[in-house]
Amino acid sequence: MKDPDQPRRLLKQMVMIRRFEEKCAELYQVEKIRGFLHLYIGEEAVATGVIDTLEAGDAVVATYREHGHALALGVEPGRILAEMYGKAEGVSMGRGGSMHLFDADTRLFGGNAIVGGGLPVAVGLALADKLKGNDRVTAVFFGEGAVAEGEFHESMNLAALWRLPVLFCCENNLYAMGTALNRAQTQMRITLKASAYEMPAWEVDGMDVLAVSQAATRAVESIRGGAGPHFLELRTYRFRAHSMFDPELYRDKDEVNKWKLRDPIETFRTMLEADAIVTSDEFAAIEAEVAVEIDAAVAFAEAGTLEPIHDLTRFVHSEEVAR
Amino acid sequence: MTVTEPRHATVTMTYREAVREGIRDAIASDDRVFLMGEDVGRYGGCYAVSKGLFDEFGDERIRDTPLSESGFVGAGIGAALGGMRPIVEVMTVNFALLALDQIVNTAALYLHMSGGQFNVPIVIRMVTGAGRQLGAQHSHSLEGWFAHVPGLKVVAPATIEDARWMLASALVDPDPVIIFEHAALYGSSGEVSADSGPVDINSARIRRRGDDVSIITHGGSLAKALTAADELDALGISTEVLDLRSLRPLDTAAILDTVAHTHRLVIVDEGWKSVGLSAEILARVSEDALWELDAPVMRVCAVEVPIPYAMHMEQAALPQVADIVAAVHKVLDR
Numbered sequence: 001m002k003d004p005d006q007p008r009r010l011l012k013q014m015v016m017i018r019r020f021e022e023k024c025a026e027l028y029q030v031e032k033i034r035g036f037l038h039l040y041i042g043e044e045a046v047a048t049g050v051i052d053t054l055e056a057g058d059a060v061v062a063t064y065r066e067h068g069h070a071l072a073l074g075v076e077p078g079r080i081l082a083e084m085y086g087k088a089e090g091v092s093m094g095r096g097g098s099m100h101l102f103d104a105d106t107r108l109f110g111g112n113a114i115v116g117g118g119l120p121v122a123v124g125l126a127l128a129d130k131l132k133g134n135d136r137v138t139a140v141f142f143g144e145g146a147v148a149e150g151e152f153h154e155s156m157n158l159a160a161l162w163r164l165p166v167l168f169c170c171e172n173n174l175y176a177m178g179t180a181l182n183r184a185q186t187q188m189r190i191t192l193k194a195s196a197y198e199m200p201a202w203e204v205d206g207m208d209v210l211a212v213s214q215a216a217t218r219a220v221e222s223i224r225g226g227a228g229p230h231f232l233e234l235r236t237y238r239f240r241a242h243s244m245f246d247p248e249l250y251r252d253k254d255e256v257n258k259w260k261l262r263d264p265i266e267t268f269r270t271m272l273e274a275d276a277i278v279t280s281d282e283f284a285a286i287e288a289e290v291a292v293e294i295d296a297a298v299a300f301a302e303a304g305t306l307e308p309i310h311d312l313t314r315f316v317h318s319e320e321v322a323r
Numbered sequence: 324m325t326v327t328e329p330r331h332a333t334v335t336m337t338y339r340e341a342v343r344e345g346i347r348d349a350i351a352s353d354d355r356v357f358l359m360g361e362d363v364g365r366y367g368g369c370y371a372v373s374k375g376l377f378d379e380f381g382d383e384r385i386r387d388t389p390l391s392e393s394g395f396v397g398a399g400i401g402a403a404l405g406g407m408r409p410i411v412e413v414m415t416v417n418f419a420l421l422a423l424d425q426i427v428n429t430a431a432l433y434l435h436m437s438g439g440q441f442n443v444p445i446v447i448r449m450v451t452g453a454g455r456q457l458g459a460q461h462s463h464s465l466e467g468w469f470a471h472v473p474g475l476k477v478v479a480p481a482t483i484e485d486a487r488w489m490l491a492s493a494l495v496d497p498d499p500v501i502i503f504e505h506a507a508l509y510g511s512s513g514e515v516s517a518d519s520g521p522v523d524i525n526s527a528r529i530r531r532r533g534d535d536v537s538i539i540t541h542g543g544s545l546a547k548a549l550t551a552a553d554e555l556d557a558l559g560i561s562t563e564v565l566d567l568r569s570l571r572p573l574d575t576a577a578i579l580d581t582v583a584h585t586h587r588l589v590i591v592d593e594g595w596k597s598v599g600l601s602a603e604i605l606a607r608v609s610e611d612a613l614w615e616l617d618a619p620v621m622r623v624c625a626v627e628v629p630i631p632y633a634m635h636m637e638q639a640a641l642p643q644v645a646d647i648v649a650a651v652h653k654v655l656d657r
Contacts, residue, residue: 112429317476
């Protein structure tokens, strides 16, 4: 293997996302976090596997379920949590909240909470890269619900037509909020929709982080080589409710439990232990490291400050020309 | 009539040529600038604005798009976020309704939602207005909708001078600017300064000085207001005409100043009255200059119907010079 540290790195990243999201749920219960909160629990292998293949300078556009993507990009957990606390130390200074994490340093362009809304933006970021002649890639994440939006089709067509360096990552967790894919689409093979735009499109087991990583690596190499956009349908499942307000009337407990048997962290850990790549002691050490990082993130968010009200009208226009 | 006040050596050109020269300048002088939209390239622009630019600059910088308003406006936003300075032409405001998500939810919000990290330096040009018998779906005047949204800047060049030079200012602006070009103006011609460079795009401008009554208007209605002012002048009524130029931000000071000067006001807007731009101007006057008024304010706006096809009906639906003159008589009570 070219990258011997990768298995442990991927495992730790997924554990970090899982424990971070569990902490968010806990903080929501005690009303430290308010508004909408969408957890990534169950889907960790997707952001982890894809973003691990990206390089510095590549861009990511994500959805309102994007804590995992921000963490995988290396955005500080404390600044993400502070954002959800509405604190000035948050990544978006408390202006965005859970659904609108932005980070210029890692080129995370949201946190877009309009389903399908991020896709045209990703096309444009890639267009800029192509016009500038660099070899950056833009990865855009969206749920299978976005496939029903016009912006999905417009963006796929534009990216293909102009051979832009976009990696389309469809996080197919089977439900658009509460509407199952089979109640929203006649053609449920999503890759066929991408194929209609003449781009390579692969179905990937989104519960298997190595499968995700391998598919993404192949796609990103091809995109960087000038082959135009690629499409990954990452088949995954959300273990928790859509948001903290969702009573989950639309799916059976049995279905959820069946998917939990394929927990991306448990299956990967079991495999790595069986192959003696990561021992149970090492896994315990990972959990301990993550716990320390999350405690520090909570402490950072708690210690954060509130932006003064007199700054309310900042960031409507850029400050060098404002007033 | 004094539509423009050139400050430099002047040349004569049409509004269409003025917009084209602005685009040509911008593309020639800045590698980051490109024009993108439906039929802007090989066709030469639906209103022939970009005619010739495709041959001059090629298909990368004069980029034809499919009919995907949300897609290519969003792509313009993304390109702006990625360091480019796109000029996105939406053929008309009517079609821009298909791109509202990107304009309102993305372009206008990203700077704020990102805590100041991501400004969106995009310029979106679109045609607005009625009067050409194109039917209700091609005759909207919805610039007031866009002017409702914090985070956007909205300008309406009504003169050849502004058509020539506002684009340069919009491209310098780090935030999204929407330029509304009234369809009826493209063929008009006049003198324009040859080298004025970027002009202020935040302020209104008085196009005609007067003492008895003020008309506040913008875009395609300016010429009608000035014609009405000429007719009124012949009757001994001195009319001041304020061209808003910027619809967001509104130049409240200029609005209040002209009201304080003449004490009588007529607002002319090709949009509908209800919950519209004219209502906002009137609200600001009533908030801050009510006691300056010697008479109730009159509004001359489109009749509240979808704009019909038949010429006589369409013209009846739109503000006309005679309507403006009548409104002025009414606020003057003479």
